[in-house]
Amino acid sequence: MKIHEYQGKQILEKYGVAVPRGRATDKVGEVEAIAKELGTSKVVVKAQIHAGGRGKGGGVKVVDVADVKETADQILGMTLKTHQTGPEGQEVRKILIEEAMDIQKELYIGVLVDRSKSRPAIMASEAGGMEIEEVAAAAPEKIFKVAIDPAVGIQPYQARLLAFKLGIPKEMMRDATSFIMKLYQCFIAEDCSMAEINPLILTGDGRVLALDCKMTIDDNALFRHKDTQEFRDLNEEEPLEIEASKHELNYIKLDGNIGCMVNGAGLAMATMDIIKHTGGEPANFLDVGGGASEEQVENAFKIILADKNVKAVFINILGGILRCDRLATGVVNAAKKVKVDIPIIIRMEGTNMDEGKAILNESGMEFILADGMRDGAEKAVAALK
Amino acid sequence: MSVLVDKNSKIVVQGITGKEGTFHATQCKAYGTQVVAGVTPGKKGQSVEGIPVFNTVEEAVQETDANVSLIFVPPPFAADAILEGADAGIDLIVCITEGIPSVNMIQVYRAIQNSGSRLIGPNCPGIITPGQCKIGIMPGHIHIPGKIGVISRSGTLTYEVVSQLTSLGIGQSTCIGIGGDPIIGTSFIDALSLFNEDLETSTVCMIGEIGGTGEEEAANYIKENFNKPVVGFIAGQTAPPGRRMGHAGAIISGGKGTAEEKMKVMEESGITVCKSPADMGVTIQSVMK
Numbered sequence: 001m002k003i004h005e006y007q008g009k010q011i012l013e014k015y016g017v018a019v020p021r022g023r024a025t026d027k028v029g030e031v032e033a034i035a036k037e038l039g040t041s042k043v044v045v046k047a048q049i050h051a052g053g054r055g056k057g058g059g060v061k062v063v064d065v066a067d068v069k070e071t072a073d074q075i076l077g078m079t080l081k082t083h084q085t086g087p088e089g090q091e092v093r094k095i096l097i098e099e100a101m102d103i104q105k106e107l108y109i110g111v112l113v114d115r116s117k118s119r120p121a122i123m124a125s126e127a128g129g130m131e132i133e134e135v136a137a138a139a140p141e142k143i144f145k146v147a148i149d150p151a152v153g154i155q156p157y158q159a160r161l162l163a164f165k166l167g168i169p170k171e172m173m174r175d176a177t178s179f180i181m182k183l184y185q186c187f188i189a190e191d192c193s194m195a196e197i198n199p200l201i202l203t204g205d206g207r208v209l210a211l212d213c214k215m216t217i218d219d220n221a222l223f224r225h226k227d228t229q230e231f232r233d234l235n236e237e238e239p240l241e242i243e244a245s246k247h248e249l250n251y252i253k254l255d256g257n258i259g260c261m262v263n264g265a266g267l268a269m270a271t272m273d274i275i276k277h278t279g280g281e282p283a284n285f286l287d288v289g290g291g292a293s294e295e296q297v298e299n300a301f302k303i304i305l306a307d308k309n310v311k312a313v314f315i316n317i318l319g320g321i322l323r324c325d326r327l328a329t330g331v332v333n334a335a336k337k338v339k340v341d342i343p344i345i346i347r348m349e350g351t352n353m354d355e356g357k358a359i360l361n362e363s364g365m366e367f368i369l370a371d372g373m374r375d376g377a378e379k380a381v382a383a384l385k
Numbered sequence: 386m387s388v389l390v391d392k393n394s395k396i397v398v399q400g401i402t403g404k405e406g407t408f409h410a411t412q413c414k415a416y417g418t419q420v421v422a423g424v425t426p427g428k429k430g431q432s433v434e435g436i437p438v439f440n441t442v443e444e445a446v447q448e449t450d451a452n453v454s455l456i457f458v459p460p461p462f463a464a465d466a467i468l469e470g471a472d473a474g475i476d477l478i479v480c481i482t483e484g485i486p487s488v489n490m491i492q493v494y495r496a497i498q499n500s501g502s503r504l505i506g507p508n509c510p511g512i513i514t515p516g517q518c519k520i521g522i523m524p525g526h527i528h529i530p531g532k533i534g535v536i537s538r539s540g541t542l543t544y545e546v547v548s549q550l551t552s553l554g555i556g557q558s559t560c561i562g563i564g565g566d567p568i569i570g571t572s573f574i575d576a577l578s579l580f581n582e583d584l585e586t587s588t589v590c591m592i593g594e595i596g597g598t599g600e601e602e603a604a605n606y607i608k609e610n611f612n613k614p615v616v617g618f619i620a621g622q623t624a625p626p627g628r629r630m631g632h633a634g635a636i637i638s639g640g641k642g643t644a645e646e647k648m649k650v651m652e653e654s655g656i657t658v659c660k661s662p663a664d665m666g667v668t669i670q671s672v673m674k
Binding site for chain 2: 084113115116118119120132133136137149150151188191193218219220221223224250252254262263264265266267268269270272273274275276277282285287318319349350351372373374377
């Protein structure tokens with residue numbers, strides 16, 4: 001789960017990771033009071049959306065306290081377009097007002113899971129402010145990486161190593177190593193998938209702070225972080241995906257016109273792939289899960305059809321243990337309830353396949369039966385014409 | 386021959402009294418697998434379809450000589466279950482559970498490096514040696530014994546490939562579902578090295594997906610060390626970046642882990658890469674020894 005910058009900074013503060021003072025709000029009327037409270041001559045107004053590239057898109061401004069209201073008014077409610085939001089942009093519903101910092105140096109530090117080592121790793125780079133992917137592509141030698149042994153956790157020498165690589169001045173070493181160690185502790189204790197501080201700044205008065213914070217929480221660990229669960233921002237999610245998550249369906253909306261209903265994530269991806277290979281465009285990824293009960297099939301139908309781009313539905317179920325007769329009954333009942341008026345192509349294989357096909361044939365509804373994945377994809381593409 | 390498991394494997398099912406545990410323990414037994422014990426803390430003395438239930442894995446091992454464990458314990462407790470299995474001296478731990486937090490799996494992975502146990506999964510369908518034993522949730526009847534080794538990050542997509550193979554009359558030596566999570570006990574390379582040594586396996590099929598670099602690392606290993614033909618497929622060629630496609634590990638992040646990149650590296654390493662999932666069976670047929 002992605003969270004906003006201000007939420008990430010709240011979490012960092014719990015672990016003693018230094019962040020600029022500031023407060024988030026969704027009301028223009030509050031910003032002058034917040035700026036006054038901060039007591040600095042300049043403040044930063046930062047749009048709170050999940051996508052990166054906010055500064056370039058005009059969502060981050062440093063202003064005099066006298067102008068904070070005007071700037072806040074411009075940013076709140078604007079549709080911010082960045083390279084990560086897509087052309088439709090994202091509406092800004094919340095802003096963070098922070099004290100402006102005397103920035104001497106911008107660095108990068110991030111904690112993530114290094115999958116190839118099966119360990120957490122800390123990445124650091126002197127190229128702060130730039131996206132780490134760009135640095136990795138252009139100058140990989142500028143990125144330093146330290147893997148952490150989870151049995152003992154981060155050691156002071158590892159934090160020192162990174163701090164030296166970052167060229168931290170002697171008088172700030174203690175703060176910098178403490179910052180890195182606390183950031184790692186936060187990553188583990190809060191079950192982060194990623195905690196990225198970009199930039200990490202060194203200030204004129206000798207401080208080390210997280211100027212920005214991009215944090216992602218491991219969805220599988222949310223059950224033990226009730227407070228973090230409340231950070232979920234439904235405005236940042238696709239409405240159909242929110243609906244799907246209520247029914248424990250794995251659904252991701254895409255731009256095509258062939259809706260897909262599949263059991264299993266790998267087969268669901270492969271189904272999208274074969275539709276594309278056959279000359280069609282998948283409208284979604286949807287994994288109905290291993291059980292694929294009648295209720296799940298019905299919910300899946302509703303969600304697929306709520307996408308008005310969908311002109312045909314390809315159901316690809318590899319039964320195995322799941323019985324095809326039960327699935328067929330589910331599909332027929334769901335299709336009756338939901339009133340489907342576009343072609344439905346069904347490929348199903350597994351236990352009681354013949355009984356399943358008989359149920360579909362006798363339902364009085366017009367299903368197009370397919371034999372295998374390729375046949376299904378071809379029939380789905382043909383049905384559009 | 387086969388890899389890791391055969392008709393002599395003795396299985397203990399951890400979490401056997403749960404709905405999934407009971408159902409699949411019964412299915413595995415019906416396939417002919419020696420399911421000798423179950424474990425659910427506090428339920429010692431009960432039995433599930435004639436399988437005796439114990440309080441601890443240690444006790445189950447002492448009483449029944451179980452050497453493989455199959456885990457259906459819910460996510461918050463599954464990491465603990467894996468470590469319990471390892472501590473009891475289980476040779477092979479197969480964890481079906483989906484949704485174990487990464488932080489726990491990182492610790493488990495570290496801990497089992499120093500044990501004698503191998504972990505398969507989590508978030509996987511399990512392992513099957515057709516005609517001998519089925520240790521997992523896959524439909525047994527679609528498999529037939531033969532010479533193709535199958536390694537896969539996905540469940541139903543593996544069934545798709547196996548089903549294509551079987552309908553062509555091509556059997557499988559062992560099929561290993563290594564799991565769809567970012568941290569897994571047995572990697573593609575681990576599984577490949579086992580198949581490399583297995584005399585019965587003539588050809589290997591590897592089914593990858595977007596996310597991580599396991600396929601690229603495997604491709605490099607194959608280029609240097611592998612002496613059998615390999616056919617590969619990568620799911621998620623049309624997946625958008627930055628989105629988790631069902632599996633916790635199936636995500637393109639920071640431009641890394643795309644299907645395109647994986648397929649390119651695999652092809653360069655001499656793997657026959659299928660672009661369409663419908664061609665897996667026939668492609669294997671055309672390259673198999």
